[in-house]
Amino acid sequence: MRKLLRRPDIGIIIGCIFVFALFSLWNPQQWFDWGTISNIGQYTAILGLLAIGQTFVILIREIDLSVGSVYGIVGITFAGLENSNISVLLSFILAMLLALLIGLINAVLVIRGKLSSMIVTLGGLFFYRGLVYVTTHGAITGVPQAARENWLAQLFGGHWLRIENGFLLLLLLGFLCAVTLYQTRLGNHLLALGGDPASAESQGVPVNRVRTLAFCLCSFFAGLSAIVTLTNEPETNVSLGTGMELESIAAVVVGGTLLTGGRGTILGTILGAFFFTAVRSEMIALGAPPSWYISFVGIALLVVVTINTLLAKRLKTT
Amino acid sequence: MAKTDGTTDSRQPLISIRNVCLSYGNFQALTDVSVDFYQGEMVGLVGDNGAGKTTLIRIISGIIPPTSGEVYFDGERITKFYPKKAIDLGLECIQQTIGICDNLSVGRNYFLGREPTKRFFGVPFLDKKKIRDASAKVVHDFGLRDTVDVDDEIALLSGGEKQTFKIARAVTFRNRVIIMDEPTNHLSVRERAHVNELAVQLKQQGLLVIYITHDIFQIHRIADRIVIMENGRKVTDVPRDAMSAEALEEIIRDGGRTPAKGVKSA
Numbered sequence: 001m002r003k004l005l006r007r008p009d010i011g012i013i014i015g016c017i018f019v020f021a022l023f024s025l026w027n028p029q030q031w032f033d034w035g036t037i038s039n040i041g042q043y044t045a046i047l048g049l050l051a052i053g054q055t056f057v058i059l060i061r062e063i064d065l066s067v068g069s070v071y072g073i074v075g076i077t078f079a080g081l082e083n084s085n086i087s088v089l090l091s092f093i094l095a096m097l098l099a100l101l102i103g104l105i106n107a108v109l110v111i112r113g114k115l116s117s118m119i120v121t122l123g124g125l126f127f128y129r130g131l132v133y134v135t136t137h138g139a140i141t142g143v144p145q146a147a148r149e150n151w152l153a154q155l156f157g158g159h160w161l162r163i164e165n166g167f168l169l170l171l172l173l174g175f176l177c178a179v180t181l182y183q184t185r186l187g188n189h190l191l192a193l194g195g196d197p198a199s200a201e202s203q204g205v206p207v208n209r210v211r212t213l214a215f216c217l218c219s220f221f222a223g224l225s226a227i228v229t230l231t232n233e234p235e236t237n238v239s240l241g242t243g244m245e246l247e248s249i250a251a252v253v254v255g256g257t258l259l260t261g262g263r264g265t266i267l268g269t270i271l272g273a274f275f276f277t278a279v280r281s282e283m284i285a286l287g288a289p290p291s292w293y294i295s296f297v298g299i300a301l302l303v304v305v306t307i308n309t310l311l312a313k314r315l316k317t318t
Numbered sequence: 319m320a321k322t323d324g325t326t327d328s329r330q331p332l333i334s335i336r337n338v339c340l341s342y343g344n345f346q347a348l349t350d351v352s353v354d355f356y357q358g359e360m361v362g363l364v365g366d367n368g369a370g371k372t373t374l375i376r377i378i379s380g381i382i383p384p385t386s387g388e389v390y391f392d393g394e395r396i397t398k399f400y401p402k403k404a405i406d407l408g409l410e411c412i413q414q415t416i417g418i419c420d421n422l423s424v425g426r427n428y429f430l431g432r433e434p435t436k437r438f439f440g441v442p443f444l445d446k447k448k449i450r451d452a453s454a455k456v457v458h459d460f461g462l463r464d465t466v467d468v469d470d471e472i473a474l475l476s477g478g479e480k481q482t483f484k485i486a487r488a489v490t491f492r493n494r495v496i497i498m499d500e501p502t503n504h505l506s507v508r509e510r511a512h513v514n515e516l517a518v519q520l521k522q523q524g525l526l527v528i529y530i531t532h533d534i535f536q537i538h539r540i541a542d543r544i545v546i547m548e549n550g551r552k553v554t555d556v557p558r559d560a561m562s563a564e565a566l567e568e569i570i571r572d573g574g575r576t577p578a579k580g581v582k583s584a
Contacts, residue, residue, distance in 0.1 A: 183443045185433040188422070192430055195421035202416050204405040204431035262421035 009256035009268025011308040015300075016271045016278075023282050030285045038164050040274070040281050042232060045166035046225050048273035050244055051251040052170075052177055053221025055269045056214040058252050059181075059194045061261030062117035064215065066106065066124030067222040067248055071241035073128045074099045075226030076136060079236060082143050088150040092227065099223030102128065103216035110215070111208050117215075125245060132238050142234035157231025166228040170270065173221075178266040190214065194261030250297055251276060254304045275300070330393050332357045332495065332526050333378060338387030340373060340550075347373045348384070348550045357494070360517065360527040362537035362558075365547035366570060371530050374547070375497055378528075379411045380404035405431070408494035412484045414503050418472050425468040428453035428487055460486040461512070478509025485516050489523075496520055497528045502536070514540055534570060538563035546570060 004010065023031045030036055050067055057064045074095050081091030102124065109120040147153055158165050181187040189210045192200040201207045230236060255272030257264025279300070280293045331354035340348040348370050355361055363371050376382050377389065383399040390396065391407055404411075411417075418427045426433075429449050435442035453468045462479050475483065481501055488496050498517060502510040518540055521527045531537050538544065538558060546554035546569055554569055 179443075183446075185435060185442070185444065188426055188430070188433050188444065192419045192422060192426075195419035196416065198416040199419050200430065201401055202411065202413075204402050206402070262419070 005311065008263050009265045010311060011304045012255050012268050012271045012275060015304055016275055019275060019278055027286060036281060040277050041167035042164040043277040044274045045164065045170040046229050047247060047251055047277060048170045048270045049221050049225035049228065050248040051269045051273050052174060052266060053218035054248045054252050055257055055264055055266060056190065057218045058257050058259060059190055059261055059264050060211060060214050061194050064121045064218045065245045066121040066128060067218060068241040068244035069125045069128035070099060070102050070219050070222040071226045071244055073132050074223035075230050075236065075240050076132055076140055078227055079140060079143050079230055082147040083141055088147050088152045092152055096223050099219045100216050103219030107212040107215035111211055136238055138238055140236060140238060142236045143230050148231065148234055153231040156228050166232060169228065174266050174270050181266060191262055250301050254301055256308055329356060331355055332392055334390040336388040338377065338384045340385045346550055351552050353545055353552055353555060355526050355528060357526050358521060358524045359542045360521040360529060360540060362541035362544045363528055363530045364534050364537060364544060364570065369547040370550040371547050372499065375411060375499060375530065379409060410488040410493045411497040411499060412488060412501055413499045417484045418480060420473040422472060423469050424457065424466065424472050425449040425453040427472045428456065456486045456490055478505045478512065481513050489520060495526045499530045534567045535563045538566065
């Protein structure tokens, strides 16, 4: 029991149980409707994938503010290539390579340029978004019907046994990431780097390689999230992903990962994404003005983080 | 021990620093420093703040390259300076503030950077059993509290226990050189005695121990040789028996203006 309470993600586990119970009692008809469930699954996947990438970066004491724009530019590149004569597979590969390249650029600027990741990725946020506007002149067409029926598009955007594939992908990758983080050398190096960079380096942890990998993973997941979005819902626009960087950070932080690094879980991050998505969906279902959701994110963030902090203090003193 | 009878110079030094200078812009941190360190000896590196002790150690540990001069390890000239290189050569620097990650367990800290793995379907996973067993043995052998669980976060250990842990780790990974940078600061009297005892044991096992401190009286009791630095220069390098702690303290207090007579001759 003590071990459970000491988990960094205990706050969000309780929060999710609470939200689930509340909505089940309050509005069971809509809450248990399959359409609602698969909708929540799909949006949890989109936000969750972004947030998993963000978790790696936050775990090593950095931050990536560019993920919303990376999500946008990768998605729009993918959709744009679909409309030319390139195969779906090739456009997927090119779009994901772009994501990895952006991650690499972020890492190089942070490591070689000795710049704060906040500054580097804030620059990225504006730059990549601007690039979308410039290259598309504000008008883009979504993924064409023919391409959506391709096996690869179906793999990311289709469904299996009525469950959205995006959600299954989130569970699969979430599991792999959690295993990597806690059961492998790389995971130990990520946690050590987040806990104390100087100590990690003094023991021979290849800190710059680990940093580079974290930034690349973050952009990679942002790109993947965009692919999941567009193969499922072909209509898009140039503001695709705007504000998603902050939502992803909120999901990570609510999920119990410390902004000071070194402590956090992938499960917490996925639950954080589920929490926000479920509440948004339910607010819409209950007829609350959608704009309330934004205020709710702020309040939820403060409440969950306060609970986490209080619990951590209680456990330290007892 | 045959370190103070004059035979040392005929052996090949394990680490040899020759005419090393280091400057940060206009600031000359080290000026023409030459010093040899031999296997199986404990050298006390003493001097005031800003004397260049830590800078010298940073060069030896591969954190910064010297501006000019040469560094040899076991007779081989070192041309590239980076921390991993020093670690691979078997050199470990034990510092007060760095070396362990407070957010990780005792076992994970023990194997940090050298984690053992076990293949499962070809994928290397952390060998948690080995991590637990090996670190538990070391924790026990080096006299840490019995209540210390290697799965606990290392932040639960006291300052002295953390120092002991770092030394234990350095020893069990068969290092050849242990550099201790002010290892007993902020420690209780008993913890300090324990750490110093460990330092002597390391030397007796044939390791080179470089012990940095402000406390000349403490180091004079345990070291084989004392090197005093001042203003980026080496001012004294004598076997322990050649001078009393009081005389050495005098040199430090004078700021190295009266170099000891009979340097390098016992």
